[in-house]
Amino acid sequence: MTEHFKYILMEFINFIFILILVTLPILTVRYDVLTLHNNIPEQSLTEWSEEILLTITAGSFLFISFIDRKYHHGFILISAFFYCILIRELDSFFDNLVFHGFWIYPAIITAITALYYSIQKRKNTLNTLYLFVKNKNFPILCIGLAIIFVFSRLFGMEVFWHQVMNSDFQRIVKNIAEETTELLGYTIITYAAVNYIFSFNNKKQINNLTLSSAINDYG
Incomplete structure (x- = not known):
């Protein structure tokens, strides 16, 4: 099996995986509406799925920050951005736990802390952000x-x-349209975030291999 054929096969498998992946938002919303018979409230499978995907996304970038110290400060900042979005998605939780609109305070604290931490090593952060936007998953x-x-x-x-519906307007239709597309967006983001892990992990392995070869050549 040639390298070209292997590459084509792997990309085809990846395409099939994407096809399966984009059906998940539809299946999730269908389960909420048709099985649970709800109006996709704050406490629903759809909302929980969005929060889980955001947790995976933020956690993925946090994980990359510990793969190689060169990426640490930059990916802490990127991870914090998605944690802020997660905090916003958890607004109803904070509303019930503390008071309405409380989510803004932990979000601001997270953002300011990450910004302060990232500027401690501005060159590290800038180089990481350059690699981040240059990556094929961006x-x-x-x-x-x-x-x-x-x-x-x-x-x-x-x-x-x-x-569109005039007097036949039903909020559930609006909610289905909005929440399905929103969940699709979170699914795409999580797919990209997980692929970032493979990309930067491979980059580290290549760098280590290059360093090892240079040491051997010098020796």
């Missing part, structure tokens, strides 16, 4: 963020669905 990550922050918000606008 456009995929951006697509996921765009779906969450722009597409799902516009597609889920209540005024739009009022115009």
Whole structure:
């Protein structure tokens, strides 16, 4: 089996995996609406899935920060960004636990702490961010963020669905449209984040191999 054929096969398998992956948001929302018969409230399988995916995403970038100290400060900052989004998604939890709108305080503390920590080694952080945006997974990550922050918000606008359904307007339809696309965005982001782990882990292995070869050649 040639290297080219292996590469094509692996990419085809990856494509099949993506096809399966993008069905999960639909299956999750269907389970909420058709099996649990809910209106996709704050406490639903869909919302829990979004929070789990965000936890995996933030944890992935935190893990990369410990793979190699060269990446540490930069990926702490990136991880904190997704932890802030997670805190925002947990707003109802904080509303019930403390008071309405409390989520903003832990989010601000997380952001400021990460920013302060990252600027302690500005060159390290800048180099890491350069490698981060240069990585082939960055456009995929951006697509996921765009779906969450722009597409799902516009597609889920209540005024739009009022115009579509007029007097037959049902909030559940709006919720399905918005939450399905939002969960799709989080799924894409998590896919990119996990692939970042493989990418930077391979980069470290290559660097170690190069260093080892240089030492052997010098010896």
